[in-house]
Amino acid sequence: MQQTTDRDNATSLVDRIVARAIGDRASHLYFEPQARSLQIRIRQNGSLQTAIQNLPQDLVQPTTEYLKELAYLDNTSAPQTGTIAKSGKFGLKLEITTLPTQFGQQITLKIVYDRQSPPALEQLILDRESFAQIDRLIHSTCGLVLFVGERASGKSTTLYASLAAIQRPDLSIFEIDRQPKYTVPSINHISIPSNLDDRAYAQTIDTCVSQQPDILAVGSIDSLPTARAALQAVARGCLVFATVPATTAGKAIAQLIALGIPPAQLYTATIGIIAHKQLQQLCPDCRLPDRPSGDLAHLGSTLLSLHEQPYYRAQTLSPREIESSKRTGELCVHCQGIGYRGTIGIQEVLIVTDRLKSTILQGDAEAIDFAAQETGMRSFMDLAVSLFRAGKTTSAQLKRCIDPRILLQNQLNTINPSSGELVANDMASLEAALYWKQQAIAAKSEYEQLLAELESYQQESDEFEQRIKQSRSQVEQGTRVEIALQLLSVVDVIELARTSIKPQTDRESAIQKGYSMLETKMLASIKEIGVRIVETTGYQFDARRHEIVREVSTSESAPGTIIAEVKRGYTFGDRVLRLAQVKVAVAPK
Structure with missing residues (x-):
C-alpha cells in the first residue's frame, strides 16, 4: 500500500511540475537525488532556479521509474536518452536524459516547443547603434556573417530574426539546420537528421548552392567540411549566415582557423561577426538598493561612481522564503521571488575592415577583440555597464561580461599593501580616489569631443571600405568568368582535334587518348573556378x-x-x- 502511495505521489508531482515548467516557458527540468532528499530545479531564460527542494527520498525511485516509463526506457542504471512523445499527456515533446549518481539517477528533461515565428529584430537588439550595424550587415549582397555566442546566448534567435527581416518576394533564401528553432514564411527550410555526418551536411549545402539562392543560412559551423562548404557558397556569390559556438568574435575566428580554414580565405569571405550574451533583467517592482564592490570602480576605460548614482540588486528568495511570502501576501506577483524578469541581449558587432586584416591573419583571439574595440566596436563590458547604470541589471551580471583577470587585478588594486585591508573601507582614500576620478573625467571630456567629430568620418570610411571589398569580390568573379571563357575556347579546340582523329594505328590511338586526358584536366580546372556542365x-x-x-x-x-x-x-x-x-x-x- 505504501509503495502504491509513493507512486501516485510521484506521478502527481511530475505532472504538476512539468505543467508548471511548460506554462513558464522553461527550457529544462532537473530531477536531482540528494543524500536524504529529492531536489527539482528548473531552467528559465537561461537561469537555473530551485523549484522544489527537500522532497522525501522515498520519491526518488518512483519518480525515476515513472519518467522512464513515459519515455519507454529500460529500468537500468546505465545512462540513457529517449523521448516523451508530443502526443502524450504533456502536449509537447520532451527529450529525457538519465545519468547515474551516487544518490540515484539524475534525470534531465529538455522541453521542445513547437516552432514559432522569431521575434522582430528590433525587439532583440535594444542598443540602437548595434541595431544599425547589424541591419547594414544583414542587408549586404554577398559575404559571410557569423552569429556567435555561448549556449542560450540568443545567437540562433538573432539569425532567424535577421532572415525574417530581409526576406522579400524577389529573394531566394535557404535555411539548413539540424534542429530548426523557428519558422520563417517564404523561406526554404531544410531539416537535417541529427545523425547525418559532417560530409553529408556539407554536400547538402553544396546542393542548395546549385539552386542559386541569394541568401543561405547553414546552421552551426563546427566542422571543416561545413566551413569549406559555407565559404564556397560565399565564393559563388551568396550571402551566408552561420552560427559558431564561441564567446567572442575573436575566439570564433581563431576557432575556424583551428579547424583548418586558411586565415586569408576567412578574412576575404567574412564581412561581419555578431557576438551575443544574455544578461538577466532585474525585476523593477522588487529590486533592492545596492552598493557595488570596489573592484568595479574602474573597469578599463569605464568609470563607475560608487556614490553619485543608485544601483540595484535582485531580491532573489529561497524556496522556503517564497512559500513564506506567499502566505503573508508579500510575494512579488511579477517575478514570483526570482528577482529577475526575463533577459536582455547585448551584442558586440565586429565589422571586418582592412584595418583588421593583419590581426585576423595572425589568428590571435584576444588581439582581434582588442583591435576591434580600437576601431569602434562596443564591448560587452561597456554595454553591460550602461544597463547597470540604468538599473536594468546587477553587478553580478555585469561581472559576467568582464575578463576575470581584470576583476582579479582590480581586487588587488583595492588592497592596502601596508595594512592588507581593502582601500574601499578607508573612506579618506576612497574620497581621494573619487576626486581624481572626477578630474580624469573632466580631462577626458575634451578628448571625447574630438572623438565625436571623428566618429562620423570613421563610419563613412568603414562603409567606403566595405563597398571597395564588395567591388573587389565582383571584379574577382568577373575575372573568373573571363578565365573560364578562355579555357572553354581551348577545350573546343582540343575536342575538335580529338574527334577529327579516326585512329587506325597505335600512334593515332595514343594521340587521341592524350587529347582525351588533356580535355579532362581542362574540364577539371574549369570546374574548380565554379563553372558547371x-x-x-x-x-x-x-x-x-x-x-x-x-x-x-x-x-x-x-x-x-x-x-x-x-x-x-x-x-x-x-x-x-x-x-x-x-x-x-x-x-x-
Whole structure:
C-alpha cells in the first residue's frame, strides 16, 4: 500500500511540475537525488532556479521509474536518452536524459516547443547603434556573417530574426539546420537528421548552392567540411549566415582557423561577426538598493561612481522564503521571488575592415577583440555597464561580461599593501580616489569631443571600405568568368582535334587518348573556378540553357525531353557561358 502511495505521489508531482515548467516557458527540468532528499530545479531564460527542494527520498525511485516509463526506457542504471512523445499527456515533446549518481539517477528533461515565428529584430537588439550595424550587415549582397555566442546566448534567435527581416518576394533564401528553432514564411527550410555526418551536411549545402539562392543560412559551423562548404557558397556569390559556438568574435575566428580554414580565405569571405550574451533583467517592482564592490570602480576605460548614482540588486528568495511570502501576501506577483524578469541581449558587432586584416591573419583571439574595440566596436563590458547604470541589471551580471583577470587585478588594486585591508573601507582614500576620478573625467571630456567629430568620418570610411571589398569580390568573379571563357575556347579546340582523329594505328590511338586526358584536366580546372556542365540527356528542354539542333519524332521519350547531347553547355552561377546543343524528342505524327 505504501509503495502504491509513493507512486501516485510521484506521478502527481511530475505532472504538476512539468505543467508548471511548460506554462513558464522553461527550457529544462532537473530531477536531482540528494543524500536524504529529492531536489527539482528548473531552467528559465537561461537561469537555473530551485523549484522544489527537500522532497522525501522515498520519491526518488518512483519518480525515476515513472519518467522512464513515459519515455519507454529500460529500468537500468546505465545512462540513457529517449523521448516523451508530443502526443502524450504533456502536449509537447520532451527529450529525457538519465545519468547515474551516487544518490540515484539524475534525470534531465529538455522541453521542445513547437516552432514559432522569431521575434522582430528590433525587439532583440535594444542598443540602437548595434541595431544599425547589424541591419547594414544583414542587408549586404554577398559575404559571410557569423552569429556567435555561448549556449542560450540568443545567437540562433538573432539569425532567424535577421532572415525574417530581409526576406522579400524577389529573394531566394535557404535555411539548413539540424534542429530548426523557428519558422520563417517564404523561406526554404531544410531539416537535417541529427545523425547525418559532417560530409553529408556539407554536400547538402553544396546542393542548395546549385539552386542559386541569394541568401543561405547553414546552421552551426563546427566542422571543416561545413566551413569549406559555407565559404564556397560565399565564393559563388551568396550571402551566408552561420552560427559558431564561441564567446567572442575573436575566439570564433581563431576557432575556424583551428579547424583548418586558411586565415586569408576567412578574412576575404567574412564581412561581419555578431557576438551575443544574455544578461538577466532585474525585476523593477522588487529590486533592492545596492552598493557595488570596489573592484568595479574602474573597469578599463569605464568609470563607475560608487556614490553619485543608485544601483540595484535582485531580491532573489529561497524556496522556503517564497512559500513564506506567499502566505503573508508579500510575494512579488511579477517575478514570483526570482528577482529577475526575463533577459536582455547585448551584442558586440565586429565589422571586418582592412584595418583588421593583419590581426585576423595572425589568428590571435584576444588581439582581434582588442583591435576591434580600437576601431569602434562596443564591448560587452561597456554595454553591460550602461544597463547597470540604468538599473536594468546587477553587478553580478555585469561581472559576467568582464575578463576575470581584470576583476582579479582590480581586487588587488583595492588592497592596502601596508595594512592588507581593502582601500574601499578607508573612506579618506576612497574620497581621494573619487576626486581624481572626477578630474580624469573632466580631462577626458575634451578628448571625447574630438572623438565625436571623428566618429562620423570613421563610419563613412568603414562603409567606403566595405563597398571597395564588395567591388573587389565582383571584379574577382568577373575575372573568373573571363578565365573560364578562355579555357572553354581551348577545350573546343582540343575536342575538335580529338574527334577529327579516326585512329587506325597505335600512334593515332595514343594521340587521341592524350587529347582525351588533356580535355579532362581542362574540364577539371574549369570546374574548380565554379563553372558547371549543364545537365542535358533525360531533362526537359530549357531555351535559356539548351539549343535545339534537331527534333526527333519518337514515342520512347516524352515530348520536349532531351534525348541526345551534341555539344555540352556550361554555366557560372546564374550566367550561361555556352548553350548545350541537343536533340529533343517530339510526339510522333
